[in-house]
Amino acid sequence: MITLAPRAPSMLSDFEVTFPTEIDIVMFRTFKAPRALVWDLWTRAEHVRRWWGPHGFENEICEMDVRPGGRFRLGMVAPDGTPCPCEGTYIEVVAPERLVYEGMPHVHPCGSGLPPESRVTITFKEEGANTRLTLHAKMLSPERVQAAVDQGFAIGWADGFERLEALAMEQQNERNPKSGHRFSESIARQEDGRFEIVTSHRFAASPQELFALFADPAHLTQWWGPDGFTSSVPVFDFREGGEFRIVMHGPDGRDHDNHKRFVEIVENERIVFDHIQPTHEFRMSIEYVADGDHTDMIWRMDFAPSEHEELLKTFIPQANEQNFERLDAYLKSRKP
Numbered sequence: 001m002i003t004l005a006p007r008a009p010s011m012l013s014d015f016e017v018t019f020p021t022e023i024d025i026v027m028f029r030t031f032k033a034p035r036a037l038v039w040d041l042w043t044r045a046e047h048v049r050r051w052w053g054p055h056g057f058e059n060e061i062c063e064m065d066v067r068p069g070g071r072f073r074l075g076m077v078a079p080d081g082t083p084c085p086c087e088g089t090y091i092e093v094v095a096p097e098r099l100v101y102e103g104m105p106h107v108h109p110c111g112s113g114l115p116p117e118s119r120v121t122i123t124f125k126e127e128g129a130n131t132r133l134t135l136h137a138k139m140l141s142p143e144r145v146q147a148a149v150d151q152g153f154a155i156g157w158a159d160g161f162e163r164l165e166a167l168a169m170e171q172q173n174e175r176n177p178k179s180g181h182r183f184s185e186s187i188a189r190q191e192d193g194r195f196e197i198v199t200s201h202r203f204a205a206s207p208q209e210l211f212a213l214f215a216d217p218a219h220l221t222q223w224w225g226p227d228g229f230t231s232s233v234p235v236f237d238f239r240e241g242g243e244f245r246i247v248m249h250g251p252d253g254r255d256h257d258n259h260k261r262f263v264e265i266v267e268n269e270r271i272v273f274d275h276i277q278p279t280h281e282f283r284m285s286i287e288y289v290a291d292g293d294h295t296d297m298i299w300r301m302d303f304a305p306s307e308h309e310e311l312l313k314t315f316i317p318q319a320n321e322q323n324f325e326r327l328d329a330y331l332k333s334r335k336p
Contacts, residue, residue, distance in 0.1 A: 014029060014030060015027070015028070015029050015158045015161055016028040016029070017154045017157075017158075019145070022142040022145065023138060023139050023140070023141060023142060023144070023145055024136065024137070024138050024139075024145075025136075025137045025139075025145060025148070025149075025153065025154065026134065026135070026136045026137075027134070027135045027136075027154065027157055027158075027161075028132065028133070028134050028135075029132075029133050029161045029165075030127065030130050030131070030132050030133070031130060031131045031133060031161075031164065031165055031168055032129075032130055032165070032168070032169070033130070033131055033165075033168035033169070033171075033172060034126075034129060034131065035096050035124050035125075035126045035131045036096055036317065037131075037168055037171060037172065038096075038124055038131040038133065038164075038168060039095060039096035039124055039317075040318070040321070041164060041167060041168060041171070042099065042122070042124075043064070043066045043095075043099070043318070044064070044318070045062040045063060045064045046062075047167065047171075048062055048064065048074070049062035049074070050163070050167055051160060051163035051164045051166075051167045052074060052076065052086075052113065052160055052163075053076045053084070053112065053113065053156065053159070053160055053163075054152070054155070054156045054159035054160065055159045055162070055163065056078075056079040057076055057077065057078055057079065057084070058076070058077050059074050059075060059076050059077075060075045060076075060077055061073060061074060061075030062074050062075075065090070066090060066093055066099075066314065067090060067093055067311070067314065068090055068091060068092060068093055068310075069089065069090065070089070070090045070093075071087070071088070071089050071090075072087070072088055072089075072090070072101070073085070073086070073087045074086040074087075074112065074113075076112050076113075084112040085112060086103075086112035086113055086114050087103070087104040087114075088101045088102055088103045088104055088114045088120075089101060089102050089104070091119070093310070093314050094310060094313070094314075095313050095314040095317060095318075096124055096317065097123065097124055098121065098122065098123050098124070099121070099122045100119065100120070100121045100122075101114070101119075101120055102117070102118065102119050102120075103115055103116050103117060103118045103119075103120070104116065104117075105117055112156075113153075113156060113157065113160065115137060115139055115144060115148045115153065116144075117139075117140055118137050118138060118139045118140070118144070119137075119138045120135065120136065120137045120138075121134075121135075121136045121138075122134065122135050122136075123136075133161075135157065137153075192305070193304075193305035194302060194303060194304060194305060195303050195309060195313070196300065196301065196302050196303065197301045197303070197312070197313065197316050197317065197320075198298065198299065198300050198301070199298075199299050199301075199316075199317055199320040199321065199324070200296055200297065200298040200299065201296070201297055201321075201324035201327075201328070202291075202294050202295070202296050202297075203294060203295050203296075203297060203327070203328060203331060204293065204294055204331075205294070205295055205331055206290065206293075206295060207268045207269065207288035207289075207290050207295050208268050209295075209331070210288055210295055210297055210327075210331075211267065211268045211269075211271075211288055213327065213330070213331065214271060214286065215238055217233040217236045219330075220233060220236075220246075221233055222330050223323070223326040223327040223329075223330040224246060224248070224323065224326075225248045225323060225326070226318075226319040226322040226323060227322045227325075227326070228250070228251035229248050229249060229250055229251065230248075230249045231246055231247065231248050231249065232246070232247045232249070233245065233246050233247075234247065237262070238262065238265065239262060239265065240262055240263065240264055240265055241261070241262065241263075242261070242262045243259075243260075243261055243262075244259075244260040244261065244262055244273055245257070245258065245259055245260065246258050246260070258275065258277065259275075259276045259277065260273045260274060260275050260276065261273060261274050261276065263283065268288060269287070269288055270285060270286065270287050270288070271285070271286040272284070272285045272286075280303060280304075280306050280308060280312055281303070281304040281306075282301045282302055282303040282304065283301075283302045284299060284300065284301050284302075285298075285299070285300040285302075286298070286299055287300070297324070297327075299320060301316065
């Protein structure tokens with residue numbers, strides 16, 4: 001029989017734990033945050049180290065390589081100084097829907113949130129403006145399940161979910177001084193194998209201001225690209241049918257030469273161009289939608305079928321959010 005350590009009923013609100021078989025533990029929690037944000041808080045080390053583990057625990061180390069076959073390592077420390085390391089390997093990464101990882105052999109029965117030699121599947125389901133998260137841990141034996149529960153596995157996750165909820169609320173308040181969410185994303189797959197990734201961000205600026213920061217390469221090079229990248233623009237023929245070439249210089253010293261061609265330009269409203277690369281061709285539409293003294297900038301990326309689809313679905317939303325944050329910082333630097 002599975003037993004749970006005592007816990008105040010109020011602290012179990014909005015948290016459910018079930019034991020469907022002798023080797024499975026399934027937990028649920030609904031977060032008052034969009035799925036894109038909850039996924040982001042699960043897959044970026046700078047966020048995970050702030051919420052992972054029970055109340056009072058700290059993560060001195062947090063290393064994450066979020067891709068199939070990638071490893072992650074957390075150096076969690078209990079309030080009394082006891083080390084509680086957690087190590088695993090990502091098996092499946094489907095942004096922003098599902099994460100699957102396996103725990104490495106470990107002396108601590110609960111595995112600091114990832115029991116040794118277990119497989120954990122986390123699913124993220126949209127429920128209106130909220131996200132329903134399911135954590136399913138499958139272990140080697142009933143004895144492993146009982147040992148994990150005795151060491152506070154379920155209760156530790158209840159605490160971790162509370163910390164995650166608090167961080168999600170904090171992030172939304174920071175990102176959204178106005179109503180609505182500053183960053184959002186969605187992914188849709190079409191019958192012909194094409195797929196679309198849509199990301200958006202709300203800026204305290206007019207469409208005219210944002211359009212101008214793209215239309216002039218002197219501005220564009222100041223903010224284009226994910227964190228750590230710089231850019232140069234050797235060709236920029238800003239007209240319908242004109243060529244657009246931007247070279248992104250990565251933090252590892254490698255250059256990424258991107259060839260594009262403008263398809264449609266509607267001043268202060270819309271910019272459409274084709275990205276012409278053999279490995280990932282797509283058509284990108286940048287839309288500027290005014291809302292009072294703010295503007296929602298929407299990036300629609302319509303991808304041709306690609307063998308790198310899953311990697312692109314994982315990488316693109318995160319890269320776009322970083323790009324938006326760089327644009328926001330550059331926009332603020334230009335204002336008194």
